[in-house]
Amino acid sequence: MTESSGTRQAGVRRNREALLAAAAAVFVEQGVQAPIRDIAGRAGVGLGTVYRHFPNRAELVTAVYRHQIEECVELAAALGREPIAPAEALARWIDAFVEFLVTKHGLGVALQSEDPSLLALHTLMLDKLVPACASLIAAGVAADEIDPGVTAYTLMRAVGNLCILGPGYERAHARDMVARLLAGCRRVR
Amino acid sequence: MTESSGTRQAGVRRNREALLAAAAAVFVEQGVQAPIRDIAGRAGVGLGTVYRHFPNRAELVTAVYRHQIEECVELAAALGREPIAPAEALARWIDAFVEFLVTKHGLGVALQSEDPSLLALHTLMLDKLVPACASLIAAGVAADEIDPGVTAYTLMRAVGNLCILGPGYERAHARDMVARLLAGCRRVR
Amino acid sequence: MTESSGTRQAGVRRNREALLAAAAAVFVEQGVQAPIRDIAGRAGVGLGTVYRHFPNRAELVTAVYRHQIEECVELAAALGREPIAPAEALARWIDAFVEFLVTKHGLGVALQSEDPSLLALHTLMLDKLVPACASLIAAGVAADEIDPGVTAYTLMRAVGNLCILGPGYERAHARDMVARLLAGCRRVR
Amino acid sequence: MTESSGTRQAGVRRNREALLAAAAAVFVEQGVQAPIRDIAGRAGVGLGTVYRHFPNRAELVTAVYRHQIEECVELAAALGREPIAPAEALARWIDAFVEFLVTKHGLGVALQSEDPSLLALHTLMLDKLVPACASLIAAGVAADEIDPGVTAYTLMRAVGNLCILGPGYERAHARDMVARLLAGCRRVR
DNA sequence: TATGAATGAGGGTTCATTCAT
DNA sequence: TATGAATGAACCCTCATTCAT
Numbered sequence: 001m002t003e004s005s006g007t008r009q010a011g012v013r014r015n016r017e018a019l020l021a022a023a024a025a026v027f028v029e030q031g032v033q034a035p036i037r038d039i040a041g042r043a044g045v046g047l048g049t050v051y052r053h054f055p056n057r058a059e060l061v062t063a064v065y066r067h068q069i070e071e072c073v074e075l076a077a078a079l080g081r082e083p084i085a086p087a088e089a090l091a092r093w094i095d096a097f098v099e100f101l102v103t104k105h106g107l108g109v110a111l112q113s114e115d116p117s118l119l120a121l122h123t124l125m126l127d128k129l130v131p132a133c134a135s136l137i138a139a140g141v142a143a144d145e146i147d148p149g150v151t152a153y154t155l156m157r158a159v160g161n162l163c164i165l166g167p168g169y170e171r172a173h174a175r176d177m178v179a180r181l182l183a184g185c186r187r188v189r
Numbered sequence: 190m191t192e193s194s195g196t197r198q199a200g201v202r203r204n205r206e207a208l209l210a211a212a213a214a215v216f217v218e219q220g221v222q223a224p225i226r227d228i229a230g231r232a233g234v235g236l237g238t239v240y241r242h243f244p245n246r247a248e249l250v251t252a253v254y255r256h257q258i259e260e261c262v263e264l265a266a267a268l269g270r271e272p273i274a275p276a277e278a279l280a281r282w283i284d285a286f287v288e289f290l291v292t293k294h295g296l297g298v299a300l301q302s303e304d305p306s307l308l309a310l311h312t313l314m315l316d317k318l319v320p321a322c323a324s325l326i327a328a329g330v331a332a333d334e335i336d337p338g339v340t341a342y343t344l345m346r347a348v349g350n351l352c353i354l355g356p357g358y359e360r361a362h363a364r365d366m367v368a369r370l371l372a373g374c375r376r377v378r
Numbered sequence: 379m380t381e382s383s384g385t386r387q388a389g390v391r392r393n394r395e396a397l398l399a400a401a402a403a404v405f406v407e408q409g410v411q412a413p414i415r416d417i418a419g420r421a422g423v424g425l426g427t428v429y430r431h432f433p434n435r436a437e438l439v440t441a442v443y444r445h446q447i448e449e450c451v452e453l454a455a456a457l458g459r460e461p462i463a464p465a466e467a468l469a470r471w472i473d474a475f476v477e478f479l480v481t482k483h484g485l486g487v488a489l490q491s492e493d494p495s496l497l498a499l500h501t502l503m504l505d506k507l508v509p510a511c512a513s514l515i516a517a518g519v520a521a522d523e524i525d526p527g528v529t530a531y532t533l534m535r536a537v538g539n540l541c542i543l544g545p546g547y548e549r550a551h552a553r554d555m556v557a558r559l560l561a562g563c564r565r566v567r
Numbered sequence: 568m569t570e571s572s573g574t575r576q577a578g579v580r581r582n583r584e585a586l587l588a589a590a591a592a593v594f595v596e597q598g599v600q601a602p603i604r605d606i607a608g609r610a611g612v613g614l615g616t617v618y619r620h621f622p623n624r625a626e627l628v629t630a631v632y633r634h635q636i637e638e639c640v641e642l643a644a645a646l647g648r649e650p651i652a653p654a655e656a657l658a659r660w661i662d663a664f665v666e667f668l669v670t671k672h673g674l675g676v677a678l679q680s681e682d683p684s685l686l687a688l689h690t691l692m693l694d695k696l697v698p699a700c701a702s703l704i705a706a707g708v709a710a711d712e713i714d715p716g717v718t719a720y721t722l723m724r725a726v727g728n729l730c731i732l733g734p735g736y737e738r739a740h741a742r743d744m745v746a747r748l749l750a751g752c753r754r755v756r
Numbered sequence: 757t758a759t760g761a762a763t764g765a766g767g768g769t770t771c772a773t774t775c776a777t
Numbered sequence: 778t779a780t781g782a783a784t785g786a787a788c789c790c791t792c793a794t795t796c797a798t
Contacts, residue, residue: 559748
């Protein structure tokens with residue numbers, strides 16, 4: 001019905017992008033529970049526009065993180081195909097995951113929250129990231145490099161938690177701690 | 190004017206104790222962000238009484254956990270005096286800390302939050318727990334059992350984070366992950 | 379400029395018809411206060427189109443019911459010409475009115491509301507239906523079958539109110555009550 | 568715990584009364600769907616105070632009308648004991664009910680609405696008023712004065728509807744229509 | 757003319773915090 | 778000192794309505 005009007009559609013898309021960017025920024029500053037109004041303000045749009053694009057907080061949160069989650073999934077597949085030691089593949093993947101988590105630093109909290117508005121994100125992670133991680137772990141276990149007691153979901157939750165930053169506990173610290181946790185997941189010989 | 194001030198003071202103290210107990214219970218159930226009113230209700234006192242004893246949430250949170258923090262401090266000293274391997278002492282102490290964290294399960298969040306109302310708790314940890322932990326680490330490093338790169342504060346923050354529970358990530362998982370983290374802190378031989 | 383204006387006008391008319399049908403359906407389902415957007419969606423047109431055809435809710439409501447109101451007016455004239463007792467004519471006409479009201483079940487509320495957006499409908503009723511009803515009543519009064527104290531407007535409002543349905547008060551109940559009201563309007567012999 | 572302080576309690580009660588009065592007034596002017604804020608403003612209290620006294624609209628609406636509903640119930644009992652014709656008793660009771668309805672004229676709408684926030688009022692009516700009315704009807708039926716086809720609930724809904732006022736349909740009209748409806752409920756001899 | 761994105765007022769509700777008694 | 782009533786800021790979310798394309 002509405003062919004034509006490429007300009008309009010572009011404007012809509014730009015608005016959506018602006019909202020995602022604004023939300024990501026606000027999430028970093030205030031966490032995923034930030035008032036929707038703040039996000040609207042940051043994006044320079046009205047409150048209703050946020051709700052038009054994302055009918056509820058869950059949709060917004062999910063949209064903000066979906067892209068990067070997809071990237072993580074793809075990375076896992078790529079690493080699985082590379083000719084490197086499984087434990088090394090897992091380590092690299094976790095590195096990327098950490099990078100993701102500490103950059104969008106509201107996400108650590110998001111993964112931990114029981115808030116229903118964040119359930120969708122949680123589900124997304126479970127559906128996408130856990131299988132990706134699990135395949136890398138399985139390879140590591142098969143190669144006798146990773147302790148079979150390690151579960152993908154638990155490991156990811158733990159890594160997510162370790163990536164909850166704060167004053168005095170910055171990215172570098174999180175990375176160091178994650179590395180040590182991973183070391184503790186290696187096969188005990 | 191000073192009519193039977195002993196009795197009055199006793200009443201005041203009793204109120205304070207009741208509030209601490211109530212707050213601890215409510216924190217476990219609802220987290221440290223629970224409505225103050227709920228705590229007052231649980232303690233059977235008026236809202237104003239809470240504010241009289243604890244002018245803000247931070248004071249209340251701090252007071253709730255101070256006692257157990259002291260116990261952890263003492264445990265560290267005791268463990269330091271026992272004739273066991275330093276790494277073992279550290280492990281046992283961390284065990285106790287984890288037990289504390291997962292029992293009062295709001296605390297993980299509390300330690301991680303940047304919320305100004307929880308800053309005091311953070312400070313308390315820094316002042317008390319970090320030195321205690323640092324001494325155990327130092328002993329371990331001296332005995333060549335612990336990696337010298339491990340910092341007390343960072344380790345405690347990490348452990349604190351690992352103890353943020355949620356559905357699908359329960360006590361046992363936290364304990365397992367902490368154990369692996371600790372394993373990763375041992376001297377690389 | 380006037381390119382194939384016949385086609386265009388036809389399209390415009392079709393849109394208008396679609397909107398009236400959609401509005402009637404939505405009014406039945408959700409009442410006359412239903413969101414304009416729902417009506418637009420049901421009609422398969424844009425929101426702006428609704429406003430173009432009907433600058434406000436009142437216009438839309440009025441338009442939706444105008445046709446049926448006209449039918450009622452014509453029925454009154456027809457019944458007035460038939461060789462039946464005036465009271466019987468009035469009864470039949472009220473029956474038709476009730477049928478109209480309970481079928482389009484938002485209308486009862488619409489007639490009763492003081493909402494300015496529904497004023498136009500009210501006016502329409504006054505202008506069209508009341509005279510129609512009044513003539514039937516007048517005939518009944520002249521035949522000494524209807525109490526001269528009965529006013530067309532009041533009776534119609536009353537019937538309109540009796541046709542406001544709800545759970546536990548359905549069509550059949552409304553019909554029964556209207557019949558009794560009408561019985562109470564007959565000449566007291 | 569809080570003996571003493573009669574003044575305080577009095578103030579609280581006065582506030583509650585003020586709220587009920589304000590709500591009643593606002594309901595008359597704007598209907599039972601009026602913004603809670605308006606009621607707070609009219610009562611000269613803060614918004615939170617309304618919610619303190621009445622946790623939701625249903626409680627407020629119910630409270631506003633409860634007293635008068637009780638009076639109607641008692642009147643029914645009293646009329647039932649009086650040595651008058653059952654139909655006369657019913658008529659008087661309905662008169663009182665109408666008086667109640669047209670005075671608090673938001674109530675007609677309230678009874679008709681399916682809004683969950685008004686369910687409580689509906690229930691109250693069902694529980695209290697319907698039995699009261701039913702007993703009067705039963706007496707009338709037993710005395711062969713009232714048509715056995717008349718149901719208390721339906722009659723009350725109908726009367727409630729007839730008492731929904733508007734411009735051009737005032738109290739007197741409602742009373743007249745109700746009287747005629749009631750006439751139509753008498754036993755057809 | 758038609759579209760539907762954008763706007764923002766409006767209304768519900770929760771709770772931290774103050775303060776008169 | 779203790780109480781808890783009152784306050785109102787802050788958030789959420791829903792539409793009616795406008796207007797650029």
